[in-house]
Amino acid sequence: MTETIQNSVISVLIEDESGALARVVGLFSGRGYNIESLTVALVDAEQKLSRITVLTSGTPMVIRQIKAQLKRLIPVHDVCDLTEEGPYVGRELALVKVVSSGERRTEALRIADSFRARPVDTTATSFVFELTGSPEKIDAFIELMRPLGLAEVSRTGIAAIGRGPSVFHLKKEPV
Amino acid sequence: MTAAERDAGTGNEALNGAEVLLRVLDEEGVEVIFGYPGGAVLPIYDALFRQDRIRHILVRHEQAAVHAAEAYARSTGKVGVVLVTSGPGATNAVTGLMDALMDSIPLVCLSGQVPTKLIGNDAFQEADTTGITRPATKHNYLVREPGALAQTVREAFEVARSGRPGPVLVDLPKDITVGKAPLTKPALSRLRRLSHQGGPDAEAIARTVEAIKTAKRPLFYTGGGIINSGPEASELLRRLARKTGFPVTSTLMGLGAFPSPDPQFLGMLGMHGSVEANMATHGCDLLIALGSRFDDRVTGRVDAFSPNSFKVHADIDPSQIDKIVPVDVRIEGDVRDTLEALLEAWGDTPAPDLSTWWNQIASWRSVDGFGFTQDMTPSAIIRPQHAVRRLYELAKETGRDTFVSTEVGQHQMWAAQHFQFDRPNRWLTSGGLGTMGYGLPAAVGAQVAHPDALVIDIAGEASTLMNIQELGTIAQYRLPVKIFILNNHYMGMVRQWQELLHGSRYSQSYSEALPDFVKLAEAFHATGMRATHVGELDDVIRRMLAHDGPVVADICVAEGENCYPMIPSGAAHNQMLLGPDQDSEAAGLTEEGKMLV
Numbered sequence: 001m002t003e004t005i006q007n008s009v010i011s012v013l014i015e016d017e018s019g020a021l022a023r024v025v026g027l028f029s030g031r032g033y034n035i036e037s038l039t040v041a042l043v044d045a046e047q048k049l050s051r052i053t054v055l056t057s058g059t060p061m062v063i064r065q066i067k068a069q070l071k072r073l074i075p076v077h078d079v080c081d082l083t084e085e086g087p088y089v090g091r092e093l094a095l096v097k098v099v100s101s102g103e104r105r106t107e108a109l110r111i112a113d114s115f116r117a118r119p120v121d122t123t124a125t126s127f128v129f130e131l132t133g134s135p136e137k138i139d140a141f142i143e144l145m146r147p148l149g150l151a152e153v154s155r156t157g158i159a160a161i162g163r164g165p166s167v168f169h170l171k172k173e174p175v
Numbered sequence: 176m177t178a179a180e181r182d183a184g185t186g187n188e189a190l191n192g193a194e195v196l197l198r199v200l201d202e203e204g205v206e207v208i209f210g211y212p213g214g215a216v217l218p219i220y221d222a223l224f225r226q227d228r229i230r231h232i233l234v235r236h237e238q239a240a241v242h243a244a245e246a247y248a249r250s251t252g253k254v255g256v257v258l259v260t261s262g263p264g265a266t267n268a269v270t271g272l273m274d275a276l277m278d279s280i281p282l283v284c285l286s287g288q289v290p291t292k293l294i295g296n297d298a299f300q301e302a303d304t305t306g307i308t309r310p311a312t313k314h315n316y317l318v319r320e321p322g323a324l325a326q327t328v329r330e331a332f333e334v335a336r337s338g339r340p341g342p343v344l345v346d347l348p349k350d351i352t353v354g355k356a357p358l359t360k361p362a363l364s365r366l367r368r369l370s371h372q373g374g375p376d377a378e379a380i381a382r383t384v385e386a387i388k389t390a391k392r393p394l395f396y397t398g399g400g401i402i403n404s405g406p407e408a409s410e411l412l413r414r415l416a417r418k419t420g421f422p423v424t425s426t427l428m429g430l431g432a433f434p435s436p437d438p439q440f441l442g443m444l445g446m447h448g449s450v451e452a453n454m455a456t457h458g459c460d461l462l463i464a465l466g467s468r469f470d471d472r473v474t475g476r477v478d479a480f481s482p483n484s485f486k487v488h489a490d491i492d493p494s495q496i497d498k499i500v501p502v503d504v505r506i507e508g509d510v511r512d513t514l515e516a517l518l519e520a521w522g523d524t525p526a527p528d529l530s531t532w533w534n535q536i537a538s539w540r541s542v543d544g545f546g547f548t549q550d551m552t553p554s555a556i557i558r559p560q561h562a563v564r565r566l567y568e569l570a571k572e573t574g575r576d577t578f579v580s581t582e583v584g585q586h587q588m589w590a591a592q593h594f595q596f597d598r599p600n601r602w603l604t605s606g607g608l609g610t611m612g613y614g615l616p617a618a619v620g621a622q623v624a625h626p627d628a629l630v631i632d633i634a635g636e637a638s639t640l641m642n643i644q645e646l647g648t649i650a651q652y653r654l655p656v657k658i659f660i661l662n663n664h665y666m667g668m669v670r671q672w673q674e675l676l677h678g679s680r681y682s683q684s685y686s687e688a689l690p691d692f693v694k695l696a697e698a699f700h701a702t703g704m705r706a707t708h709v710g711e712l713d714d715v716i717r718r719m720l721a722h723d724g725p726v727v728a729d730i731c732v733a734e735g736e737n738c739y740p741m742i743p744s745g746a747a748h749n750q751m752l753l754g755p756d757q758d759s760e761a762a763g764l765t766e767e768g769k770m771l772v
């Protein structure tokens with residue numbers, strides 16, 4: 001039995017009904033599983049399906065349990081372990097507010113440019129940068145902004161999808 | 176929805192939500208509801224009043240309604256139904272729901288709710304019932320639209336009984352039950368994806384059969400899943416055991432699936448299991464788990480659990496496989512189908528020669544871990560084990576179909592050890608949650624389901640007080656339930672742990688200021704009896720069994736008796752404590768184990 005802790009990105013397709021998200025979150029807190037980040041939004045209005053992306057961690061046995069427990073939830077249609085199923089793209093969006101002037105302000109702008117972070121709001125003393133990328137890239141950006149007047153951060157958590165043509169959900173009928 | 180559409184659904188009648196609800200319950204084959212009224216469910220009670228197909232049993236506390244429905248379900252194989260009001264009615268039901276969830280009991284609990292418009296306003300008797308019961312149910316619903324009522328209730332039944340059974344709650348705002356609602360036609364279920372498709376995996380079956388053929392020291396470890404699956408699964412298990420000649424052990428929840436008096440049965444395994452069952456579990460080279468979930472009362476120290484066996488796990492709930500103990504073969508699906516597939520694959524293969532293994536088992540059996548000696552001098556104190564044995568023997572003499580419920584504690588374990596069952600669905604106990612106060616209302620539920628059967632609650636004096644008000648229900652419906660109290664004046668199970676782990680400091684575990692149970696029985700229109708010495712025991716049991724009404728029998732038993740064998744928490748199966756004289760440290764009792772419950 002390996003006891004190594006691994007990170008896993010898990011996608012959950014869930015019926016968009018009241019309390020559905022609470023079931024998922026309650027499952028994680030009630031059973032003591034980690035949530036590093038969790039994003040959710042409606043992805044199929046016709047079938048009323050939301051997609052949840054959870055970044056979690058645990059031993060392989062715990063990760064298997066998480067998936068099996070998620071599948072037991074009645075509104076859950078499907079569960080996919082992107083980390084296990086093969087390469088995936090994971091992206092996070094961050095809005096980063098930097099309040100500074102003079103040298104530090106110019107330096108912030110220069111670094112933002114090299115990260116392809118766009119200023120989406122600008123005043124004489126502040127910027128709000130919009131940045132997407134892997135969580136690591138966003139971490140790095142935030143670290144660099146710290147001495148340059150970093151004031152506030154809002155992050156979405158990771159949204160992820162598998163690479164290549166194979167599709168995790170294509171079911172039109174709940175089967 | 177237009178009037179025409181509504182008429183299409185209802186066959187022209189304009190029903191209110193409460194009436195629609197009862198129609199659907201009737202469709203689902205519901206005969207009995209256990210419940211308690213209140214403001215938010217008055218429309219439902221009114222609809223109940225105006226019909227005579229569904230019987231309502233008025234309990235004295237909502238927790239008891241749920242336990243009664245659990246026992247009704249467990250003893251009949253049907254879905255138990257509960258009806259409670261909003262707020263305190265629903266919160267009182269929570270313990271019962273959790274109990275049913277842990278023990279895989281199919282229930283539908285209908286709870287009243289404040290009108291939809293008032294939800295969120297801290298209205299009178301408002302509680303976030305779906306929020307509170309979310310982790311205590313298999314699934315729950317809040318009905319927000321009259322049009323969704325019928326289908327939601329149908330789906331609730333389907334969820335409760337399908338796959339691994341469990342409790343489902345449907346929260347019903349008062350406007351939904353008062354207002355008109357369509358009796359929609361059953362829609363195609365969205366739940367097909369939930370039920371296991373097809374039979375068990377053929378390769379897994381083949382690997383299991385191969386293992387069965389080559390095993391030298393095999394063991395079937397059966398559980399509550401066999402009972403959940405239905406009597407047919409018990410029958411198939413018996414056949415497979417005959418064909419293979421394998422020994423069988425069972426969890427607390429599985430008792431009755433395999434006949435306990437059978438020589439192939441090793442008794443219950445686990446913390447208070449038999450020596451032979453636990454030693455065989457430890458020493459086997461093939462362990463086949465059938466509808467059992469490797470609970471910590473069963474495994475003890477997980478890393479020392481059955482260390483040298485090839486493990487097969489058959490379970491309908493994939494999340495139970497590899498949860499605690501990694502296994503070599505996983506068989507997902509209904510254990511009935513699994514047993515059928517195993518029997519078919521086995522065919523007429525002759526039973527392997529297991530004589531060495533059976534000789535080994537015989538030597539463990541000769542330790543007689545459940546043994547005790549009862550001083551038969553008439554004035555001698557009654558040992559609780561003896562009381563259960565005599566109860567079993569004398570009940571058996573009556574030849575009646577017998578259902579036994581229990582409370583929680585030592586008496587529960589003695590009942591499991593000394594009462595014998597040869598049929599499934601006759602043993603009603605709270606295993607997973609271990610809910611004191613389960614047994615008395617459970618006896619109510621079992622007796623309602625089986626009016627002519629003998630129903631006995633083997634109780635502890637402390638537990639039984641937790642739902643003693645149900646003597647009122649028993650009186651109202653003239654249920655001839657027998658409450659057999661092993662009165663040791665202690666929360667014996669707690670006292671036993673305090674003796675073992677906390678230097679015999681019996682903190683708060685003495686049952687102080689007990690009622691006079693005989694007078695208490697009489698106050699509730701029942702018959703009270705008491706046995707204080709062994710010379711009185713048989714006579715009390717006989718009179719109790721012969722009496723055609725409810726009886727509370729106060730059996731005064733030895734106060735200091737402990738329940739053995741015992742695997743202390745954190746110890747391994749081959750480190751059982753067999754009796755009071757054994758050195759507990761040698762038996763694997765560690766500081767670390769103390770931290771465990």
Ligand SMILES: Cc1cc2nc3c(=O)[nH]c(=O)nc-3n(C[C@H](O)[C@H](O)[C@H](O)COP(=O)(O)OP(=O)(O)OC[C@H]3O[C@@H](n4cnc5c(N)ncnc54)[C@H](O)[C@@H]3O)c2cc1C
Pocket residue numbers: 277278279338339340397398399400401403404425426427428429443444445446447448465466467468469470472473489490491492495508509510511583584587588605606607608609610668
């Ligand atoms: C004071 C006390 C002491 C206890 N001591 C012991 C003890 O010594 N020994 C002991 O065994 N227990 C003991 N228990 C009970 C223990 O806590 C557990 O409740 C019990 O061991 C669980 O039984 P089980 O494994 O059969 O699972 P259950 O809780 O009965 O669960 C049933 C399992 O079968 C599966 N299942 C359900 N339906 C099907 C189907 N149709 N097909 C296939 N699988 C299905 C379920 O998914 C689940 O995994 C004690 C309890 C108390 C309160």
Ligand SMILES: Cc1ncc(C[n+]2csc(CCOP(=O)(O)OP(=O)(O)O)c2C)c(N)n1
Pocket residue numbers: 582583584585586587609610611634635636637638639661663665666667668669
């Ligand atoms: C509702 C509830 N509260 C507390 C416990 C903890 N507990 C387990 S056994 C027990 C004592 C039971 O005493 P009694 O009913 O007299 O049974 P005995 O062990 O003496 O046979 C207690 C307090 C429990 N299981 N359930």
Ligand SMILES: [Mg+2]
Pocket residue numbers: 584635636637661662663664665666667
């Ligand atoms: Mg007691």
